[in-house]
Amino acid sequence: xxxxxxxxxxxxxxxxxxxxxxxxxxxxxxxxxxxxxxxxxxxxxxxxxxxxxxxxxxxxxxxxxxxxxxxxxxxxxxxxxxxxxxxxxxxxxxxxxxxxxxxxxxxxxxxxxxxxxxxxxxxxxxxxxxxxxxxxxxxxxxxxxxxxxxxxxxxxxxxxxxxxxxxxxxxxxxxxxxxxxxxxxxxxxxxxxxxxxxxxxxxxxxxxxxxxxxxxxxxxxxxxxxxxxxxxxxxxxxxxxxxxxxxxxxxxxxxxxxxxxxxxxxxxxxxxxxxxxxxxxxxxxxxxxxxxxxxxxxxxxxxxxxxxxxxxxxxxxxxxxxxxxxxxxxxxxxxxxxxxxxxxxxxxxxxxxxxxxxxxxxxxxxxxxxxxxxxxxxxxxxxxxxxxxxxxxxxxxxxxxxxxxx
Numbered sequence: 089x090x091x092x093x094x095x096x097x098x099x100x101x102x103x104x105x106x107x108x109x110x111x112x113x114x115x116x117x118x119x120x121x122x123x124x125x126x127x128x129x130x131x132x133x134x135x136x137x138x139x140x141x142x143x144x145x146x147x148x149x150x151x152x153x154x155x156x157x158x159x160x161x162x163x164x165x166x167x168x169x170x171x172x173x174x175x176x177x178x179x180x181x182x183x184x185x186x187x188x189x190x191x192x193x194x195x196x197x198x199x200x201x202x203x204x205x206x207x208x209x210x211x212x213x214x215x216x217x218x219x220x221x222x223x224x225x226x227x228x229x230x231x232x233x234x235x236x237x238x239x240x241x242x243x244x245x246x247x248x249x250x251x252x253x254x255x256x257x258x259x260x261x262x263x264x265x266x267x268x269x270x271x272x273x274x275x276x277x278x279x280x281x282x283x284x285x286x287x288x289x290x291x292x293x294x295x296x297x298x299x300x301x302x303x304x305x306x307x308x309x310x311x312x313x314x315x316x317x318x319x320x321x322x323x324x325x326x327x328x329x330x331x332x333x334x335x336x337x338x339x340x341x342x343x344x345x346x347x348x349x350x351x352x353x354x355x356x357x358x359x360x361x362x363x364x365x366x367x368x369x370x371x372x373x374x375x376x377x378x379x380x381x382x383x384x385x386x387x388x389x390x391x392x393x394x395x396x397x398x399x400x401x402x403x404x405x406x407x408x409x410x411x412x413x414x415x416x417x418x419x420x421x422x423x424x425x426x427x428x429x430x431x432x433x434x435x436x437x438x439x440x441x442x443x444x445x446x447x448x449x450x451x452x453x454x455x456x457x458x459x460x461x462x463x464x465x466x467x468x469x470x471x472x473x474x475x476x477x478x479x480x481x482x483x484x485x486x487x488x489x490x491x492x493x494x
Contacts, residue, residue: 099144099154102163110140111167118172122454129294133175134210134254141208143179146186152206158328158402162335162395166388169339170346173461174294176339178251180332181213185259185273187328188313191405197313201273204257212255212276214246214300223469226316226492230262232270232307240264240312242272242280242305252276253283253296260302261315269315272307280305291457291464322410326492327422328398333465334425335391340465341384341433344458348380348440351448351455359445373443383436387429394421419488420481423474430466437462469493 100106114133121128137143145161147153161183168176186205189198205211221227230244244262252258258281260272274281280303287298316323352374355367364370397418404411437459441448448455477494480486488494 099141099147099152101154102156102160106140107164110136110142111164111171114168114175115171118175126293126454126457129253129296130172130175130178131254133172134178137175137179138208138210141206143182143186143208143210144206146183146190147202147205148190151202158398159392159395162331162391162398165332165335166339166342166391169336170342171339173336173340173343173465174292176332176336177292177295177465178212178254179210180329181251181259182211182255183332184329185211185213187402187405188324191324191402192407192409197310200310209256210251210254211257211259211273212249212251212253212296214249214252214258214260214302216246216248217244218247223492226261226269228261228263228269230260230302232262232264232272232312234264235306239309240270240272240307242274242302242307244302246300246302248297249283249300250295250297252300253285253298258300260300271313271315272305273311273313274305274307278305289464291460291462322412322415323490324405324410325415325419325488325490326494327401327415327419330469330493331391331394331398331422331425333468334387334422334429335395337429337433337462337465338384338387338391340458340461341380341387341436344437344440345377345381345384347455347458348443349377351440351444352377355444367443376439376443380436380439383432387433390425390428394418394425397421416487419494420478423478423488423494426466427471427475427478430462430471433462434459434466 113136114130117130117132121130145154145156149155165176189201189205217228217230219229228244230242230246232240232242235241242260242262246260249258255276257273258276260274261269262272264270276283282301282303283296284299284301285296287293287296289297352367358365358367358370362370363372367373401411401414401418404414440455440458444455447453477488481488
């Protein structure tokens with residue numbers, strides 16, 4: 089593992105010129121790739137994130153990290169998603185892993201990974217499997233079999249391996265036969281680890297969320313961690329990765345509003361039966377632009393409010409241990425944000441075609457990317473189940489499910 093002099097370089101602060109320059113770099117790179125057809129993955133953006141050591145912003149400042157709050161991180165995620173929604177999505181598993189490292193209890197196994205994070209290394213994930221098992225049930229066919237000489241041999245096939253193609257390490261959960269679940273963290277290029285770039289979703293196309301094949305991968309005992317904080321007594325909830333997706337959605341909506349405004353601003357002709365000759369002065373088109381902009385603002389506001397609850401839950405987890413009540417409160421706000429955002433967001437992303445006419449539907453314009461990306465993000469777990477759980481909580485005081493995706 090890496091050893092670095094953390095005093096030699098500091099992590100950029102929120103809103104700093106370094107962060108602004110990084111977001112501008114991602115924006116420019118995404119625009120270039122779209123102009124060239126949109127098939128090139130965001131390798132340059134991820135390389136820049138590593139140089140900036142962006143993955144260490146949540147590491148405490150006294151350890152050489154950025155010391156950012158969750159709410160400050162989420163503000164950056166919204167900005168990055170406006171620039172290129174694939175980029176923050178690629179980093180989603182990494183930031184979740186960093187949070188796990190600093191929850192109590194702090195252990196030697198966790199601490200061993202902190203220098204890697206501080207060095208700018210990124211951690212992807214290979215958790216979910218395409219099987220008949222219920223999503224969120226935390227049951228897997230992949231196995232970590234004890235090896236005769238110590239350690240384990242890891243075998244299995246994972247899907248939705250977000251970020252794995254771009255990462256230095258991959259975090260993988262598997263079953264130890266007869267003993268339960270365990271998490272392995274191994275170099276992404278270790279022998280036996282194969283990344284298949286086969287993600288074919290309609291949106292978020294360059295997140296690397298495809299297949300990871302694991303064949304007799306050697307895993308040392310020191311490269312394992314307990315499953316989902318099972319060493320802490322009270323397991324953490326999974327609201328952080330859910331709210332994270334909606335920070336990306338808020339940035340997409342901001343981008344959609346900007347694209348819609350630019351489309352109307354630069355259109356040179358209107359329909360013969362329209363209100364004005366120039367589209368930019370047509371009150372009906374301006375109303376649509378205002379609605380898209382307001383929806384983007386509402387999404388950002390909801391995400392920021394829910395991120396403050398994440399701050400409270402994580403502060404407790406780092407200082408005194410996981411607080412079940414704070415975890416539940418944060419999960420409730422994340423679920424409310426999801427249910428409130430999704431329908432207006434999809435409607436707003438579709439209305440860009442109402443201000444652009446048939447020309448806006450040309451594939452070369454790529455305005456459909458906003459709806460496709462949002463639809464893909466929102467399909468990670470259905471809002472209908474979140475809404476039902478929120479109703480059961482309000483009417484019957486039933487706590488949210490203790491399951492994945494909550």
